[in-house]
Amino acid sequence: xxxxxxxxxxxxxxxxxxxxxxxxxxxxxxxxxxxxxxxxxxxxxxxxxxxxxxxxxxxxxxxxxxxxxxxxxxxxxxxxxxxxxxxxxxxxxxxxxxxxxxxxxxxxxxxxxxxxxxxxxxxxxxxxxxxxxxxxxxxxxxxxxxxxxxxxxxxxxxxxxxxxxxxxxxxxxxxxxxxxxxxxxxxxxxxxxxxxxxxxxxxxxxxxxxxxxxxxxxxxxxxxxxxxxxxxxxxxxxxxxxxxxxxxxxxxxxxxxxxxxxxxxxxxxxxxxxxxxxxxxxxxxxxxxxxxxxxxxxxxxxxxxxxxxxxxxxxxxxxxxxxxxxxxxxxxxxxxxxxxxxxxxxxxxxxxxxxxxxxx
Numbered sequence: 001x002x003x004x005x006x007x008x009x010x011x012x013x014x015x016x017x018x019x020x021x022x023x024x025x026x027x028x029x030x031x032x033x034x035x036x037x038x039x040x041x042x043x044x045x046x047x048x049x050x051x052x053x054x055x056x057x058x059x060x061x062x063x064x065x066x067x068x069x070x071x072x073x074x075x076x077x078x079x080x081x082x083x084x085x086x087x088x089x090x091x092x093x094x095x096x097x098x099x100x101x102x103x104x105x106x107x108x109x110x111x112x113x114x115x116x117x118x119x120x121x122x123x124x125x126x127x128x129x130x131x132x133x134x135x136x137x138x139x140x141x142x143x144x145x146x147x148x149x150x151x152x153x154x155x156x157x158x159x160x161x162x163x164x165x166x167x168x169x170x171x172x173x174x175x176x177x178x179x180x181x182x183x184x185x186x187x188x189x190x191x192x193x194x195x196x197x198x199x200x201x202x203x204x205x206x207x208x209x210x211x212x213x214x215x216x217x218x219x220x221x222x223x224x225x226x227x228x229x230x231x232x233x234x235x236x237x238x239x240x241x242x243x244x245x246x247x248x249x250x251x252x253x254x255x256x257x258x259x260x261x262x263x264x265x266x267x268x269x270x271x272x273x274x275x276x277x278x279x280x281x282x283x284x285x286x287x288x289x290x291x292x293x294x295x296x297x298x299x300x301x302x303x304x305x306x307x308x309x310x311x312x313x314x315x316x317x318x319x320x321x322x323x324x325x326x327x328x329x330x331x332x333x334x335x336x337x338x339x340x341x342x343x344x345x346x347x348x349x350x351x352x353x354x355x356x357x358x359x360x
Contacts, residue, residue, distance in 0.1 A: 111242035118241035149275030154236035157213030158229035166307035175212035217286035
C-alpha cells in the first residue's frame with residue numbers, strides 16, 4: 001500500500017502508529033532569543049547576529065527562528081554571559097574579553113595585547129586547541145562558544161594630543177574596551193576609563209578624557225570622533241584579531257536535534273566570515289574620508305610599541321600566577337603563535353610588503 005492510500009484508509013493515527021509520520025512532525029518549531037552586547041547602530045558587529053539568525057531560518061526552512069535583541073533590550077550589554085549561564089536566554093553575541101573581570105581567561109577567547117591576528121585566531125580555534133580549551137573553560141558557565149565574527153586588527157584610537165613617546169601616556173585618561181589592556185596601560189602610566197560608546201564623543205569634546213579607542217575607520221567615523229580628537233593612531237596592539245563569539249546555553253544546545261546543531265554551527269561560520277569581510281570592504285573608504293576631513297593618521301612610534309610590549313609581558317607573567325585557567329590556555333596560544341609568526345614572516349608578509357609599495 002502506498003503512503004497516500006495508507007493515510008486515506010487508516011487516518012493520521014494509523015500513520016503515526018506505522019511510524020511513517022510526515023517529517024514536519026519530527027521536531028516542533030524552535031524559537032530562541034539571542035542577547036547582543038551591541039547597539040543596532042553598529043551594522044557591522046550587531047549585524048553579525050542578524051546574519052546568523054537569517055542563515056539559521058533559511059537552512060531550517062523557517063522551522064528554527066532566533067530573535068536578535070540589542071544590548072540593553074533584554075539585559076545590560078555586559079550581562080549576557082549571566083543571561084546565558086542562567087538560561088534567561090538561549091544564546092548571546094558578544095566579545096569574550098568584556099568578561100575579563102569574571103576570569104582573565106575570557107580575554108584569550110577574543111584578543112590579548114600582541115596576540116594573534118584574525119586569520120591566526122581562526123586557525124588556532126579551528127585547527128589548534130583554541131576552541132577545545134575555551135569550551136572546557138566556558139563549561140564552568142554552562143555554555144558553549146562558536147565563532148561569531150572578527151574585526152581584523154583595530155586602530156589604536158583617537159587622541160587629543162600627539163603621542164611622541166611612551167612618556168606621553170603618563171596621566172593620560174583613555175577610554176578602553178577591556179580590563180586586560182587597562183592593566184597594561186596602567187603600567188605605562190595611563191588612567192584607563194570605562195565608559196559606554198555613546199558617551200565617548202562628549203568625553204573627548206569636553207576633555208574629561210584625553211583619548212579613546214573604539215574599532216576602526218568605518219565604525220569610528222559614524223561616531224564623529226575625528227571632530228573632537230584630530231590624531232588617529234595605529235595599530236591597536238591590544239586587538240590584533242579580536243574574535244566575537246556566540247555563547248549558547250549548554251542545555252539548550254543539547255536539546256537540539258543533530259540536524260539543528262549542524263545548522264547552528266554552519267550559520268555561525270557564515271556570520272564569522274561575513275563580519276571580517278564586511279570590515280575589510282568598508283574600512284578603506286571610511287579611512288580615505290577621514291583623511292580628506294584632515295584627520296592625522298599616524299603610527300605609534302616604535303618606542304611606544306616596545307614599551308607597550310614590555311608592560312604586556314609583565315602583566316601576563318602576573319596572570320600566570322593568579323589564574324590556572326589563564327596559564328593553561330595562554331601557554332597553548334603562545335606556542336601556536338610562534339609557528340604562525342614564523343610562517344607569516346615568509347610568503348604572506350613578503351607578498352603584502354611588495355604589493356603595498358606598488359602603484360596599483
